[in-house]
Amino acid sequence: MNGYGSRGSTPGQGRGFRPRGGVGRRPYPQDAQEAQAARPRKLSCPPELRDAFVEARDFLAGLIAALGLPARLGFGGVDPARDGRQITIEVRSLADAPDRPDERGPDGRQEPGDLAILIGKHGATLDALSALTNAFMHRNNSRDLFFSVDVEGYRARRVATLRSIAQRCATRVLREGIALELEPMPPSERRIIHLSLAANADLQTESIGVGSQRRIVIMPRDSAPPVEPLEDFE
Incomplete structure (x- = not known):
């Protein structure tokens, strides 16, 4: 069946x-x-x-x-x-x-x-x-x-895509020493990004914005580099 x-x-x-x-x-x-x-x-x-x-x-x-x-x-x-x-x-x-x-x-x-x-x-x-x-x-x-x-x-498939995006962003953040701001996404998707990077001691993630514009910033831990926005990911 x-x-x-x-x-x-x-x-x-x-x-x-x-x-x-x-x-x-x-x-x-x-x-x-x-x-x-x-x-x-x-x-x-x-x-x-x-x-x-x-x-x-x-x-x-x-x-x-x-x-x-x-x-x-x-x-x-x-x-x-x-x-x-x-x-x-x-x-x-x-x-x-x-x-x-x-x-x-x-x-x-x-x-x-x-x-x-x-x-x-x-x-x-x-x-x-x-x-x-x-x-x-x-x-x-x-x-x-x-x-x-x-x-x-x-x-x-979306979960797999978000995890892949999180890891690619993490690699770039650590390599270039910058903070990356993702596009707005719903709470369930932000949670996937947060959890995907939670074990990385060199990174921190933070949700900013309100309502439908709430989004994640990925940055090196204990630093505040300039934020570079990202767009066009799904």
């Missing part, structure tokens, strides 16, 4: 960064972890979570169908870091199936398509869909179960 049943692009590859005012974008090679994360997983929903999952899945399928996007929704796993109380609902293209390998890229990833609209910049639309699904599920039910929406394995 692959967990997919309800009908309702993959995101672009994670890009790197360039200094403000630089010439062109410098794409980085795709991380092998991203390709692995993109492959469909065959997971089954635990019986005790099945009813809640089906209700949430069907609600989300209705939203996606209203947008006119053909898709299939399935169980994407539970988050052990949240004691198994967060369920991922994974959205995939109807073409993204084992019997349709000719429609995949060489890494097994579905080629970009209409479902990319469900992701948004840095996953903002995915977060909105997750919030709507949770609001629906919590209207009459306990709030001890949460749902996260994913599209074509985007979230795992």
Whole structure:
């Protein structure tokens, strides 16, 4: 059983960064972890979570169908870091199936398509869909179960991309003795950057700004060099 049943692009590859005012974008090679994360997983929903999952899945399928996007929704796993109380609902293209390998890229990833609209910049639309699904599920039910929406394995690839960006920034900060300011990103993504560099005793990271403009500065520890902004990474 692959967990997919309800009908309702993959995101672009994670890009790197360039200094403000630089010439062109410098794409980085795709991380092998991203390709692995993109492959469909065959997971089954635990019986005790099945009813809640089906209700949430069907609600989300209705939203996606209203947008006119053909898709299939399935169980994407539970988050052990949240004691198994967060369920991922994974959205995939109807073409993204084992019997349709000719429609995949060489890494097994579905080629970009209409479902990319469900992701948004840095996953903002995915977060909105997750919030709507949770609001629906919590209207009459306990709030001890949460749902996260994913599209074509985007979230795992995004984590790998952010970790790669963090390490590349760290290398440059230490090599050039500068501070680098990243683009604004949501709290969940800032946390990934912070955790990726937390073990480096020569660096410190700090969040600055407010609201949607909150962003991270990576700098040498115990120093305050000029800050150089970075842009155009995803």
